[in-house]
Amino acid sequence: MRRRVLLCSVGLSIGLSTAAAGAERTFKNKYFNIEVIWFERAPGIDFPPDYLVATMEDIVAELQKTQTFKQVLRQGEKARIADAPTLRLTGVVTKYKKGSRRTRMFKRLVPWLAYGTPIGNTEITATIRFVDCATNAVVVERKMTGAIGKWAEGMAGGESIAATRTLAKNVAQLASERF
């Protein structure tokens, strides 16, 4: 009996994972272009304008690097082929933790005090939506974070604004996996 239950559960999990993979595959090569809309800030979030511009520019650059789409359009830009299936990327910054590079550097100099803790880390969290331009349906929605503060970022602690690039890389990775 136990063996049957085990076999059933293994079968079910394999089935579910293939179904999920199949669902992800349906978007592959479906969209030619992506239009990147400027992110908004959630009420009460003081996300600085320089970080916002850096986020948008980094996202455009990272999406271009993935070569997932024929054209990466900025907000308001017209596609070369007007009828081509296009995705719209929108986002709302829901959390911004300023962090401190000085604290991160200090953490590295005296690691026994704060090893592995998020003290001083810069974090940007945004709700990302990929929307089908033709139907206005949300195709993928995900909460994503860009952070600076990992030990791999070196003794200097990493620049706070570099969190925008981490977020952009995560968004581009998601786009290349799903589309």
Add this chain to the structure above:
Amino acid sequence: MVPTLLGAQVPPGVQRPAGGAQGQIVERPGELTLGRVFHIAGVPGVKRNMWGELAFTQRSIIFFKKGTQQALEIPYQRVQRVQRLTRDRQSVKAGAAVWLLTPVGLGAPLGTYLMMRKQKVDAIVFQYLTENGGLAGAVFHISTDGGARSRDWLERFGIAVEEVVTPARSPVNK
């Protein structure tokens, strides 16, 4: 045609600014040049923190990458918004160099001081339309004096510069 995009050659009519490379501000009739301007975001092919010169001419803003003729040109009529805010810069590379290059133990305190020391600069944020009508942005770090001078210059051409006050730490944005 005047290229708006970065990495493009400077158009024939535009002269590369002379001077200003050592962080000076050079103002001549019809041109304001700020030396040692750090690129933060928005210029393709130019890394973050790479420095160059920012020239304000009679009709556009031009960024010259260090040691090259490559530039970003933003004509004034395409500028949508300009914001100015105060930021801190840390000379991490200089500090690290002192750490590494001086005999063991001696450079550590000075290197650490240099790495931790914060210098107030102005961040200038431009939002503008590209040739294709797309909304783009660029961010540069310049000296506080340069920030004030560039604000005055842009206001002469009818471009308002918003002063953004960075809020104090709050429970939401700690």
